[in-house]
Amino acid sequence: MGSSTHGSRCSGSNILIPYPFGVPGQIPSPAQGFQITCGSFGPMLPIGNNVFSILNISLLDGSVSIVASAASRSPQCGGNYASFSLDGTNFTFSDTRNKFTAVGCNMVAMLLNGSSSYSGGCASFCSTNNSIVNGACSGVACCQAPVPKGLKELSLEFTSIPTRFNKDNGTSACAEAFIVEQNSYVFSTGNLKISSNSLQYRPVVLEWSIDGGSCEEATKYSASYACKENSYCYNSSNGIGYRCNCTKGFQGNPYLQAPGGCQVAGLALLLLLLVLGFWTHWLVKKRKVAKKRQRYFMQNGGILLKQQMLSRRAPLLIFTSVQFNEDFSFKVKWVRKATMRGSVYFDMLCMTMRL
Numbered sequence: 001m002g003s004s005t006h007g008s009r010c011s012g013s014n015i016l017i018p019y020p021f022g023v024p025g026q027i028p029s030p031a032q033g034f035q036i037t038c039g040s041f042g043p044m045l046p047i048g049n050n051v052f053s054i055l056n057i058s059l060l061d062g063s064v065s066i067v068a069s070a071a072s073r074s075p076q077c078g079g080n081y082a083s084f085s086l087d088g089t090n091f092t093f094s095d096t097r098n099k100f101t102a103v104g105c106n107m108v109a110m111l112l113n114g115s116s117s118y119s120g121g122c123a124s125f126c127s128t129n130n131s132i133v134n135g136a137c138s139g140v141a142c143c144q145a146p147v148p149k150g151l152k153e154l155s156l157e158f159t160s161i162p163t164r165f166n167k168d169n170g171t172s173a174c175a176e177a178f179i180v181e182q183n184s185y186v187f188s189t190g191n192l193k194i195s196s197n198s199l200q201y202r203p204v205v206l207e208w209s210i211d212g213g214s215c216e217e218a219t220k221y222s223a224s225y226a227c228k229e230n231s232y233c234y235n236s237s238n239g240i241g242y243r244c245n246c247t248k249g250f251q252g253n254p255y256l257q258a259p260g261g262c263q264v265a266g267l268a269l270l271l272l273l274l275v276l277g278f279w280t281h282w283l284v285k286k287r288k289v290a291k292k293r294q295r296y297f298m299q300n301g302g303i304l305l306k307q308q309m310l311s312r313r314a315p316l317l318i319f320t321s322v323q324f325n326e327d328f329s330f331k332v333k334w335v336r337k338a339t340m341r342g343s344v345y346f347d348m349l350c351m352t353m354r355l
Helices: 266-299 302-311 321-326 328-341
Strands: 002-004 007-009 037-039 042-047 050-058 063-068 071-073 091-093 098-103 107-113 117-124 142-145 156-160 176-181 202-208 231-235 242-246 345-348 351-354
Touching (some): 037 050, 098 107, 098 117, 117 142
Antiparallel strands (some): 037 042, 042 050, 050 063, 071 176, 091 202, 107 117, 107 156
16 A cells, blocks of 8 residues: 555555545545545445445545446346445435436336435337447437436336337347446447346446535534635535535645645745745845945944944934935935034045035
């Protein structure tokens, strides 16, 4: 098991495992519900009694891509086959990254929302074998529909549609419906030959969120609040829990404290370094000028001038040539008044004049 400041990896795998995900026994320990195991082919996500191979974990999108058989089949297929459930987990089937897909002839596959209503579905028809086209999933032998938001379980109802072509098309009455990552599934006529004992594993995207209510609710409990410094909270789009993201100008893991957490990013860091460099250069230059003035002052009677001012207990006001020339008329009036009260000295490098 390898690790870095941004996450860890299973031995022999290039897939990054960022916190809140993690492998038990490793540092940092995974957050509740985000445990990962390392298998022979890389990281695995345990859900119920199943484990699924992980393809990718995204902090920015709040998603994890897995390889799974999220499918269900009609009774005509035989056997007792049902998909896994995400109930009791921090995951839902992504409604933006997946498609609900059904394969079969003259049937309707409907997603059940409880026992008394539907949440989605599609219908597929077949007239003859010649009407079925490979690569097309638009209602002939294959249909697709959006995945409902917040879906955690694939509970289906299949209904056969009687048509005048039912007896003549030579197709099976068996139908299958599944959830698959959008644009990853390409229909083939071979998919209609569904075996009751075969399982088809396909890429599926799950959305994850922090279990703790909305952002408004989570911020009330600082001990369990997951968003760390330089990050902000936003409610999950599927209506379950919340997620964190780095504030603008920062990048890193919003669920971790520094050094792995949100830090000044790219261009912002460059601008900060430029400002600090300019400020440091200006400060050094200013100190050099001050030292140079002090040296000239001491070389041209400065010590004597100070001694005389101290002996007479008179205030000491020094003008540079630039300051004197900025308002010459005012300075001349001041010099005239000053000569009535004490001494005024003009220091021109090596010449000292007393008025």
